[in-house]
Amino acid sequence: MSFIEIVVLAIIQGLTEFLPISSSAHLLLPSQVLGWQDQGLAFDVAVHVGTLLAVVIYFWRDIVSLLSGWFKSFSGQHSKESRLTWCIVVATIPFVLLAPLLKDIVEIYLRSAWVIAISTIVFGLLLWYADVKAKQIKDEFALNWKSALILGLAQITAVIPGTSRSGITITAGLLLGLDKKSAARFSFLMSIPVISMMGLYYSLELAMGDEVVDWNALLSGAVLSFVSAYACIFFFLKIIERMGMMPFVIYRLLLGVGLIAFLSFS
Structure with a gap:
């Protein structure tokens, strides 16, 4: 990988992991549109570590409080923190059960620029609907196991x-009645076990393979993805309170339409 590729892909991962614009789409686009080679498993591990560290450090006080309440719940001391932590556990179960089953289907049938273009538009419109129509009156502590x-x-x-x-997940949170900031916070918190498991999976696959590791590229990727992800979380939580989801909806629609145009005439 060239230095430009490392910088671009790491920043893309850091920004798009937590913005509602799809990290997988933006990481696939350079190879689909620019002809860049796949970044490889080692680089995937590095950028996932960077984004994981960003969300853990940003929410470290919340995480300590949630884990403290969760451990106390085993002795019968229930609190809003323990209930929220159990909600994160419940929300992670579908990923644990279904992600391994869907992985091969996605790899074979869905990793294409056309799929990216269509889903970018469709789920962008769904985000717009949730942002405009949902009641948005609850915080994340109002969630129950069903939601x-x-x-x-x-x-x-x-x-x-x-x-x-x-x-x-932000779209679903809004439709369930969460306000924008609470929907985003819960989305970020529930990303921690998912990103951790993905990082572990990639690490095990890397350990069993024979890929040559470029440690300078990995370190650069991890640092850049950490910095961009941390900045993304900080500014995103401030922006959505004033501007809502509309800037991201518009971006998704422009990206999807632009990609369709590119694919149609290339």
Whole structure:
């Protein structure tokens, strides 16, 4: 990988992991449109570590509080923090059960620029609908196991390139009545176990393979994805309170239409 490819792909991963615009789509586009080679498993591990560290460090106080409440719940001391942590556990179950089954289907049939273009538009319009029509009166502590399961099922649809894990979970959160900031916060918190498992999976696959590791590229990728992801979380939570989801809806529609035009005339 060239230095330009490392910088571009790491920043894309950091920004799009948490913005509702699809990280998988943006990481596929350079290879589909620019002809770049696949970045490889080692680089995937590095950028996932960077984004994981960003969300953990940003929410470290919340994480400590949630884990403390969760451990206390085993001795019968229940709190809003323990209930929210159990909701995150429930929301992760669909990913654990279904992601391995869907992986091969996605790899064979859905990893194409056409799929990215269509899903970018469709799920962008769904985000717009949720942003405009949903009541948005609850915070994340109002979630129960049923709504957490719905959010978990929504999250698994993000295996379709162009959907956006954060985008679909924020959309589902809004439709369940969460306000914008609470929907985004829960989306970020429920990303922690998912990104952790993906990083572990990639690490094990890398360890069993024979890929040559470029440690300078991995370190650069991890640092850049960390910085961009942390900045993304910070600014995103501020932007959505004032501007809502419309800027991201518009971006998705422009990206989808532009990609369709490119594919049609190339």
